[in-house]
Amino acid sequence: MSRKRWRSVKEIRIADVARLAGVSTATVSRVLSDPDKVRQKTHDVVMEAVRRSGYTPNSTAQKLRTRRTMNVLVVAPRLTNPVFAEILRGVDDELTQSGYGIIIGNLDNRREREARYVDLALSRQVDGVLLLTGYIPEKGQRSMRDSGLPIVAMCAAIHEEGIPNVVVQDREATRHAVEYLARLGHRRFGYVSGTLGSIIEVERFAGFREGIAAAGFSQDDVVRWEGPFVFSTGVAAAEDFLKMKERPTGIFAACDESAIGFIKRVRAERVRVPQDVSVIGFDGIEFADYTEPTLTTFRQPLHELGRVGADVLSRLIRNEMKPEDWSVRLPLTLLERDTTGPVLHKDYKSLRRSAV
Amino acid sequence: MSRKRWRSVKEIRIADVARLAGVSTATVSRVLSDPDKVRQKTHDVVMEAVRRSGYTPNSTAQKLRTRRTMNVLVVAPRLTNPVFAEILRGVDDELTQSGYGIIIGNLDNRREREARYVDLALSRQVDGVLLLTGYIPEKGQRSMRDSGLPIVAMCAAIHEEGIPNVVVQDREATRHAVEYLARLGHRRFGYVSGTLGSIIEVERFAGFREGIAAAGFSQDDVVRWEGPFVFSTGVAAAEDFLKMKERPTGIFAACDESAIGFIKRVRAERVRVPQDVSVIGFDGIEFADYTEPTLTTFRQPLHELGRVGADVLSRLIRNEMKPEDWSVRLPLTLLERDTTGPVLHKDYKSLRRSAV
DNA sequence: TCGATTTTTGTAATCGATTACATCTTGCGT
DNA sequence: ACGCAAGATGTAATCGATTACAAAAATCGA
Numbered sequence: 001m002s003r004k005r006w007r008s009v010k011e012i013r014i015a016d017v018a019r020l021a022g023v024s025t026a027t028v029s030r031v032l033s034d035p036d037k038v039r040q041k042t043h044d045v046v047m048e049a050v051r052r053s054g055y056t057p058n059s060t061a062q063k064l065r066t067r068r069t070m071n072v073l074v075v076a077p078r079l080t081n082p083v084f085a086e087i088l089r090g091v092d093d094e095l096t097q098s099g100y101g102i103i104i105g106n107l108d109n110r111r112e113r114e115a116r117y118v119d120l121a122l123s124r125q126v127d128g129v130l131l132l133t134g135y136i137p138e139k140g141q142r143s144m145r146d147s148g149l150p151i152v153a154m155c156a157a158i159h160e161e162g163i164p165n166v167v168v169q170d171r172e173a174t175r176h177a178v179e180y181l182a183r184l185g186h187r188r189f190g191y192v193s194g195t196l197g198s199i200i201e202v203e204r205f206a207g208f209r210e211g212i213a214a215a216g217f218s219q220d221d222v223v224r225w226e227g228p229f230v231f232s233t234g235v236a237a238a239e240d241f242l243k244m245k246e247r248p249t250g251i252f253a254a255c256d257e258s259a260i261g262f263i264k265r266v267r268a269e270r271v272r273v274p275q276d277v278s279v280i281g282f283d284g285i286e287f288a289d290y291t292e293p294t295l296t297t298f299r300q301p302l303h304e305l306g307r308v309g310a311d312v313l314s315r316l317i318r319n320e321m322k323p324e325d326w327s328v329r330l331p332l333t334l335l336e337r338d339t340t341g342p343v344l345h346k347d348y349k350s351l352r353r354s355a356v
Numbered sequence: 357m358s359r360k361r362w363r364s365v366k367e368i369r370i371a372d373v374a375r376l377a378g379v380s381t382a383t384v385s386r387v388l389s390d391p392d393k394v395r396q397k398t399h400d401v402v403m404e405a406v407r408r409s410g411y412t413p414n415s416t417a418q419k420l421r422t423r424r425t426m427n428v429l430v431v432a433p434r435l436t437n438p439v440f441a442e443i444l445r446g447v448d449d450e451l452t453q454s455g456y457g458i459i460i461g462n463l464d465n466r467r468e469r470e471a472r473y474v475d476l477a478l479s480r481q482v483d484g485v486l487l488l489t490g491y492i493p494e495k496g497q498r499s500m501r502d503s504g505l506p507i508v509a510m511c512a513a514i515h516e517e518g519i520p521n522v523v524v525q526d527r528e529a530t531r532h533a534v535e536y537l538a539r540l541g542h543r544r545f546g547y548v549s550g551t552l553g554s555i556i557e558v559e560r561f562a563g564f565r566e567g568i569a570a571a572g573f574s575q576d577d578v579v580r581w582e583g584p585f586v587f588s589t590g591v592a593a594a595e596d597f598l599k600m601k602e603r604p605t606g607i608f609a610a611c612d613e614s615a616i617g618f619i620k621r622v623r624a625e626r627v628r629v630p631q632d633v634s635v636i637g638f639d640g641i642e643f644a645d646y647t648e649p650t651l652t653t654f655r656q657p658l659h660e661l662g663r664v665g666a667d668v669l670s671r672l673i674r675n676e677m678k679p680e681d682w683s684v685r686l687p688l689t690l691l692e693r694d695t696t697g698p699v700l701h702k703d704y705k706s707l708r709r710s711a712v
Numbered sequence: 713t714c715g716a717t718t719t720t721t722g723t724a725a726t727c728g729a730t731t732a733c734a735t736c737t738t739g740c741g742t
Numbered sequence: 743a744c745g746c747a748a749g750a751t752g753t754a755a756t757c758g759a760t761t762a763c764a765a766a767a768a769t770c771g772a
């Protein structure tokens with residue numbers, strides 16, 4: 001029976017190859033890692049032995065000796081959110097090029113899970129950490145940075161010494177969203193939040209408030225619905241929205257998923273989008289182009305974000321960071337699609353369609 | 357400046373703790389891994405030293421000595437497909453419980469990328485592999501199973517000695533899909549494929565053909581559109597569909613994304629779903645409940661699939677597999693939603709609404 | 713051809729844990 | 743108090759590579 005099949009595979013060590021080639025282990029090691037250091041003839045003999053024995057170096061032994069694991073940890077708040085999947089793709093594209101492995105840390109929106117991954121970092125299983133999460137620090141909680149490992153923050157900016165930031169311009173974009181809605185004639189606003197306690201949410205809401213102020217409105221003109229970055233948050237927000245007498249007409253959702261949930265729910269009650277209510281999302285996930293109507297949203301340069309973050313991390317690991325790269329803030333693109341439009345509500349006289 | 361901050365963190369080794377506690381390294385090791393083997397008093401002294409020094413064992417050294425990396429590799433065809441994200445969640449839930457780390461392998465739908473991950477396996481960076489991919493073997497290509505590592509196949513069944521299968525009943529479900537469409541009165545069928553060369557696609561198409569035959573139709577009544585498991589495959593299929601004179605009325609798409617792409621595209625041309633064409637998807641991703649109309653589809657038990665696969669793998673690693681678990685085939689659930697309905701086309705006289 | 717220099721190769725220490733085996737303690741019965 | 747078994751602890755080998763340093767071989771000029 002084959003139950004122990006893989007146990008029976010004989011492990012080939014560098015010493016076996018050395019013996020087979022009639023050289024020392026040092027020479028074999030050199031052939032494999034620094035071929036210029038050996039004679040061509042020796043090289044060929046060793047390579048032949050490697051080939052015939054099917055030798056592959058044991059990477060754990062290499063890691064121990066070289067003190068480099070060639071692994072990085074990527075901590076994401078939730079895997080099923082396409083935003084993180086897309087960022088991860090960028091990270092993957094950049095890092096596997098340079099031989100790094102990616103270990104994923106999935107919090108599934110539960111902050112307390114972070115502890116496991118702090119352990120991972122502390123036990124030196126990885127050379128660096130890419131944080132796609134970011135929470136407002138709680139005292140007493142052991143955090144990633146206690147590990148002393150190189151960290152790159154890719155949530156909204158963490159202003160902390162020694163931690164580079166690779167983020168998008170959330171705050172500016174959110175402010176811009178409000179201005180955009182205001183230009184369309186909206187006067188009462190709704191804000192569907194993201195995960196409370198997350199720095200991203202703090203930033204986006206701050207931008208939103210700035211926008212409200214800049215456009216000359218009072219914070220009282222704003223309704224805020226709270227919840228994590230998921231569909232159901234939008235649905236719940238919509239439930240509340242539907243109960244209101246004086247409904248807001250311009251809604252900003254801190255992520256596409258909740259925007260989509262919101263729209264789906266209100267449309268089920270014959271609220272028209274964008275005629276009765278305009279909705280603008282945030283992220284630019286692929287799916288947002290397949291909803292009906294297609295979602296107006298800010299597109300994050302997700303893949304690039306991942307690449308850049310990974311690049312910064314690998315430079316940080318190699319101690320090759322240039323000071324000007326310590327904070328990268330990528331711009332977002334407003335995708336004007338079909339869930340936003342001028343106010344048509346009876347309260348308002350001028351339709352200002354020209355303002356679109 | 358802090359550019360070298362993490363370099364200056366002094367690494368604490370087990371020897372340091374031993375010295376601090378006035379015991380040998382063996383004792384420290386025992387305290388940490390097998391506390392019953394030491395006297396209570398010694399235990400306390402050592403733990404205090406551990407605490408004060410902030411020691412965490414170097415996991416690379418542990419791995420080398422114990423020959424267990426406590427890492428598994430998960431190879432997925434494409435990260436941004438919510439199907440794999442969801443499976444990954446299940447895997448994560450199961451494996452991080454038992455202390456395993458997850459290294460991801462993302463093929464991004466490009467088969468040739470598999471080679472990198474074969475290297476990972478060969479160099480013993482992981483204790484086992486979870487294959488969410490599966491391609492029809494090509495000769496000469498070095499495959500995962502050459503690594504001799506425990507592997508669990510979670511794509512459609514790979515019938516190979518020593519490789520357990522944890523899969524869904526694709527074939528049955530697909531056959532069922534055809535029967536379902538046939539009962540609704542459909543007589544001409546469309547099949548939107550998944551990635552060619554993938555075993556999943558082979559299985560699903562086989563099931564489809566079986567269904568066609570079982571329902572008494574000829575394979576000539578079927579149009580097949582080819583492409584990978586992505587939105588645009590459905591869009592492209594729709595383009596072709598729109599050009600046809602005699603359009604199929606019952607469409608099966610091998611994944612929800614392409615089903616959604618298809619629907620979006622045909623609706624843009626005023627083709628009504630389900631009145632003009634019924635579409636049934638496969639996967640049951642969360643989005644499918646937010647499209648308009650909501651998508652009829654087969655729900656895969658994704659999270660459970662991940663958990664079970666991970667469980668089987670960890671048992672396989674520990675050599676605790678029971679023969680009856682070598683093939684697990686989870687059932688799918690048909691979610692009857694709004695993209696399927698009885699044929700209303702003028703060609704057919706009886707609407708057979710009762711057949712729904 | 714010889715010795716000095718450079719290049720190539722080998723020896724053995726090292727990375728940081730675990731663990732077999734040896735040795736030392738402790739507890740217990742008499 | 744003594745002897746012996748059981749329990750606790752220490753010593754040192756080990757996992758499988760890399761690499762500093764030493765030694766040997768090749769190269770070169772005179």
